[in-house]
Amino acid sequence: MDKQIYDxxxxxxxxxxxxxxxxxxxxxxxxxxxPTRILILYSLAESPSSVNELVTHLETSQPTISRHLKILRERGLVSANRQGQMVTYSLTDVRIIDALDTLRAVLRDSLARRANLVNS
Amino acid sequence: MDKQIYDxxxxxxxxxxxxxxxxxxxxxxxxxxxPTRILILYSLAESPSSVNELVTHLETSQPTISRHLKILRERGLVSANRQGQMVTYSLTDVRIIDALDTLRAVLRDSLARRANLVNS
DNA sequence: TGGATATATATGGATAAGCAGATATATGAT
DNA sequence: ATCATATATCTGCTTATCCATATATATCCA
Known part of the structure; x- marks a missing residue:
């Protein structure tokens, strides 16, 4: 599957x-x-999960989770692995989390800067 | 301006x-x-620029550039500095480029992985 | 003040992206 | 084969996003 995305x-x-x-x-x-897709990535960074585990953990409907997983899979950000009825998803490259964590640091400092401006 | 975004x-x-x-x-x-906003960030990382310089450099209309700059400014990613008629924009935090470069590395490896799958 | 340059914003319309709910497919068990 | 479970996809519908065009604001100079 997903053959068309390779070329x-x-x-x-x-x-x-x-x-x-x-x-x-x-x-x-x-x-x-x-935001749901980012949460999926963080969740998979903690541990690979089945679709249903993500549904439970993120409190989001199964079709919505599957649709987001499809997008992440098509772009190579997560990998799917079927084991019987279940499909286990995992993060393809941890550096995505590195990049997101960097952006979180940027956000923290940006908010701090804004707070200082308000109080001055 | 942009006062409302601080609270x-x-x-x-x-x-x-x-x-x-x-x-x-x-x-x-x-x-x-x-993509235009990412290009603006990379351009500003190389050197702070006026709106018109970005318009020329990125070959994009002035209203479009201004609209994107507004979004980046509201979120604290770029800083504006008026000098006479011109407004010079600059990158607020270089770590955004770090994060984007990390994502580019992820993309490169992802494409390489897909190419290998095709040739195997 | 009036004109020129630089930048910002408003409006309308097209396209894309999101969700909910229904349904389809795949696997395993009986 | 039939049913149950897990996952994927389809169908409307709504909302968000982007652009082009027109227009407004800001600053400088004469």
């Missing part, structure tokens, strides 16, 4: 920055543009 | 992970969910 990028031979950024957006950044 | 987060005292992630998405990740 998209063609190994970026003569890639300008603009082209690479557009692919970064299309493949990864747009996948991070939803 | 949004209230210093996240009793913040659950879910709440923090939702704010991360609302403030930062959703701002990264557009």
């Amino acid at each position: 998209r990028g063609s190994a970026m031979e003569t890639t300008t920055l603009s082209q690479e950024i557009r692919q970064l957006h299309a493949d990864i950044c747009s996948a991070l543009a939803d | 949004r987060g209230s210093a996240m005292e009793t913040t659950t992970l879910s709440q923090e992630i939702r704010q991360l998405h609302a403030d930062i990740c959703s701002a990264l969910a557009d």
Whole structure:
């Protein structure tokens, strides 16, 4: 499955920055543009899980979780592994969490800066 | 200006992970969910620029650039500085570029992995 | 003040992305 | 084969996002 997504990028031979950024957006950044998907990534970073475990843990409907997992899977951010009836999902690359944690630090400092501006 | 955005987060005292992630998405990740905005951030990381310089450099209309700059400014990712008629924008926190570069590395490896799967 | 330049915003319309609810597929057990 | 469980997908519908065009504001200079 997902065979059609493999012949998209063609190994970026003569890639300008603009082209690479557009692919970064299309493949990864747009996948991070939803809070449920970010929560899924953090949850899978703690431990690989079945769909139902994510449904329970994130208190979100099963179709919604599956739809988000499909997006993350198509973009290579998570990997699926069927074991009997269950499908276990796991994070493909922990550096996604590194990047998100960096952004959380940016956010913390940004909020602190704003708070200082208010109190001055 | 932009006064209303300062009283949004209230210093996240009793913040659950879910709440923090939702704010991360609302403030930062959703701002990264557009290729033009990512290009603006990379451009400003190289050198602070006026709106018109960005318009020329990114070959995008002035209203579009201004609209994207407003979003980035409201979320604290860029800082504006008026000097006469011109407004010079600059990156607020270089770690955004660090995070984006990490995601680019993730993308590169993901594409390489897919290429290997195709050729096997 | 009036004009020129730089930047910001408002409006309308197209496209995309989200969810809920229903349904389909896949696997395992009896 | 039939049923139960787990997961995936489809169908409307609503909302959000983006752009182009037009217009407004801000600053400088004459």
